[in-house]
Amino acid sequence: MTLETAASPAEVGFDPDRLQSVAVYAQRFVDDGLMVGTDVLVARRGRVVLRSTAGLADREAGAPVADDTLWRFYSMTKPLTSVAVMQLVEAGRLRLRDPLHAFVPAFADTEVFVGGTAGRPETAPLTRPVTIADLLTHTAGLTYSFVQQHPVDEIYRRSGMDAMSGTGDLEATIDALAALPLRHQPGTRWSYSMATDVLGRVVEVVSDRPFAQYLQDHVLDPLGMVDTTFRVGDADLGRLAACYSPDPETLEPVLLDAPVTSGFRSPSWSSGGGGLVSTMADYHRFCRMLLNGGLSDGDRLLGPRTLALMMRNHLPGGADLSAVGDPLYHQGFFDGVGFGLGFAVVLDAAAGRIHATEGECSWGGMASTAFWVDPVEEVSVVFLAQLVPSSTHISLRWDLRTLVNQAIVD
Numbered sequence: 001m002t003l004e005t006a007a008s009p010a011e012v013g014f015d016p017d018r019l020q021s022v023a024v025y026a027q028r029f030v031d032d033g034l035m036v037g038t039d040v041l042v043a044r045r046g047r048v049v050l051r052s053t054a055g056l057a058d059r060e061a062g063a064p065v066a067d068d069t070l071w072r073f074y075s076m077t078k079p080l081t082s083v084a085v086m087q088l089v090e091a092g093r094l095r096l097r098d099p100l101h102a103f104v105p106a107f108a109d110t111e112v113f114v115g116g117t118a119g120r121p122e123t124a125p126l127t128r129p130v131t132i133a134d135l136l137t138h139t140a141g142l143t144y145s146f147v148q149q150h151p152v153d154e155i156y157r158r159s160g161m162d163a164m165s166g167t168g169d170l171e172a173t174i175d176a177l178a179a180l181p182l183r184h185q186p187g188t189r190w191s192y193s194m195a196t197d198v199l200g201r202v203v204e205v206v207s208d209r210p211f212a213q214y215l216q217d218h219v220l221d222p223l224g225m226v227d228t229t230f231r232v233g234d235a236d237l238g239r240l241a242a243c244y245s246p247d248p249e250t251l252e253p254v255l256l257d258a259p260v261t262s263g264f265r266s267p268s269w270s271s272g273g274g275g276l277v278s279t280m281a282d283y284h285r286f287c288r289m290l291l292n293g294g295l296s297d298g299d300r301l302l303g304p305r306t307l308a309l310m311m312r313n314h315l316p317g318g319a320d321l322s323a324v325g326d327p328l329y330h331q332g333f334f335d336g337v338g339f340g341l342g343f344a345v346v347l348d349a350a351a352g353r354i355h356a357t358e359g360e361c362s363w364g365g366m367a368s369t370a371f372w373v374d375p376v377e378e379v380s381v382v383f384l385a386q387l388v389p390s391s392t393h394i395s396l397r398w399d400l401r402t403l404v405n406q407a408i409v410d
Contacts, residue, residue, distance in 0.1 A: 007047035013410030014042075014049050022403045023052035025396075026383070030055035034393065035368070036244055036253050037065040039280050039384040042404055044377070046288050051280075057241040057386075060255060067281070070232060070240045071384045072257075072264060074274040074365035078196045080286065081272035082136055082342025084211075084219050085199050086306050089132075093206050096136070096341075099129035103205045104198065106178035112141060113181040118154035123181045130186045132202065135195040136341040137314045141182030142193035146389075149326055150191075152183045163194050163273055170211060170269040174201040190315060190325035190339060200272025212270040222299040223289060225282040230270040232262070232277055240264070240277065243367055243386040256388055274366065280384060283371065287380035290361070290373045311361050311375065313338030313345050320347055333394070355402040362397075366390055370397045377408060 009016040022040060029035040037055035041048060053065040088094040101108035107130060111123035134140035144163060145156035156162075161177060168176075174197065183191050200211040207214045212230050220228050232240050237259050244253035257263070264277050289296040293304035315324055321334030321344070328334075336352030338345045346352070346360040362372035368385040381404055383396070 006051075007044075007049055009049045009407070012044040012047055012049060014044065014407050015409045018407035018409070019050055019404075021407070022050055022400065023054075025399065025403055026052055027054045029385070029393070029396075033252055034246075035385050035387050037069075037241065037385065039065055039069065039071075039382075040400075041280055041284055041380075041382045043284060043288070043380045044408075046292065046378075048284070057239075058259060059244075059253075060242060060258065063238070065241075066239070068227065068239055068279055069384075070227065070236060070277045070279060071369060072241070072243055072365070072367050072386060073276045073278050073283070073369055074367055076278075076283065076363060076365040076369050076371060077272060077274050077276040079290075079342045079363060080215065080219055080276065081196050081199055081203070082310065083301060084203050084215055084272075085132065085136065086302055086310060086341065087218055088203065088206050090303060090306055094132060094202070096131065096133040098132050100131065100135065100140075100198065100202070101129055103202045104174055104178060106175040110178050111181050112185055113150075113152050113155075113183060116151070118151045118158060121151065121155060121181055126182070127185050128187070130182075132199075133314065133341070134186045135199050135202075137339050138190050138193055138195050139187050139316065140193065140195050140198075141184045141186055141189075141191065142177070142195050142198070143183050143191055144193055147192065147326075147328075150183050152181055155180055161194075163197055163271055164263065164275075168268060170197075170201050170204065173269055174198055187316060188324075190321055192326075192328055194273055196273035196342075197271055200270065203272070210270070211272060215270075215272075219301065222301055223282075223285050223296050225278065225285055228276055228278040228282045230264075230267060230275045230277070232259075232264050237265070241386045243388060245388045246392050251392070253387060280382060283382050284380070287371060287373050287382060291375060291378055291380055310341040310343075311345060311359065312340055313347055314341060315339050320351070328391070354398060355405045357405075364390055364397060368393065368396075370400070372401070377405075379404065379408070 026038045026040045042050040057069045116122035147153040240259040243257035245256040294302035336348035343363045360374045364370035368387040
């Protein structure tokens with residue numbers, strides 16, 4: 001899908017010369033040999049004011065980044081899944097307070113880790129059930145196998161609980177997850193996790209249809225996200241970017257996932273937490289809907305008050321992620337940042353030394369993709385690359401905010 005409603009930067013309050021620094025910044029990652037290819041888009045009031053591509057989508061094939069390149073969005077799948085969940089909440093078929101075990105009975109017997117080791121864990125009963133809200137806010141006590149902070153992370157690895165390379169269908173995967181202990185009691189701390197994959201299973205149960213089908217019918221199709229999919233077919237394989245990881249010494253990108261052998265060609269299950277492949281144009285349409293009160297070209301996906309609820313901080317006691325979360329990147333990265341129903345929320349830009357607006361919502365993906373929407377300034381930004389892990393150049397998320405916000409002059 002092509003982008004539309006382009007505008008000159010000055011028409012919507014940007015200084016054109018200052019805004020160009022965003023493109024220069026993205027280009028530098030390619031010129032310095034740190035990323036193979038990048039794509040960045042800035043829009044305000046629904047109108048695109050900057051689109052800049054650099055480098056190659058597939059270095060080995062010599063394919064440049066194109067308007068229709070398919071990118072692994074990984075965790076930028078999570079906000080889309082969260083929208084699907086909130087649609088069911090709006091329909092009265094699901095409540096944020098509902099216990100998870102009402103939809104996934106295997107979680108009725110889940111316990112919490114209280115001591116011991118990964119090999120010999122000591123567990124205890126939950127003080128209260130995991131709820132749908134806990135899953136949306138990553139306060140359920142689940143984790144990811146790639147996290148290296150807690151014995152439960154190691155238990156996931158020993159159990160083969162890998163969100164991106166698991167076997168079996170979604171139901172079997174989530175039932176197996178329920179047999180593993182939680183890191184902490186539900187609702188007490190923030191720990192990044194497979195919670196959104198569990199929500200995909202909840203959507204299946206409540207809607208009585210496969211999660212991927214519900215997402216297609218109720219989110220992707222109404223948004224016009226025609227190139228967004230869990231499965232890349234042969235006809236589109238030439239559009240799929242290659243994915244890279246940095247050499248540990250030089251940081252030069254090394255091939256990690258070639259399109260022809262990629263697991264995104266035939267995943268065993270649809271991961272609501274990280275399974276989507278998409279394009280810049282498609283994700284821009286999603287961001288535009290978030291800033292437009294739930295409307296997309298006349299189709300309403302969510303009510304504006306539901307979106308407002310999603311964009312509020314839901315962490316325990318109104319705390320930020322640094323106070324109740326387990327740092328993903330480095331200490332202080334999440335100062336002044338809370339978490340809503342599906343994405344991070346800026347609470348106090350001064351506390352975090354962030355060049356951002358309070359109320360801005362954002363998230364990113366494992367392959368160094370990132371997005372944010374700023375309801376106050378009516379700005380959306382999407383940055384795309386394919387470099388795993390995202391922590392390699394994590395400061396780019398804040399650098400881009402500085403460069404975009406310094407260019408707003410109205």
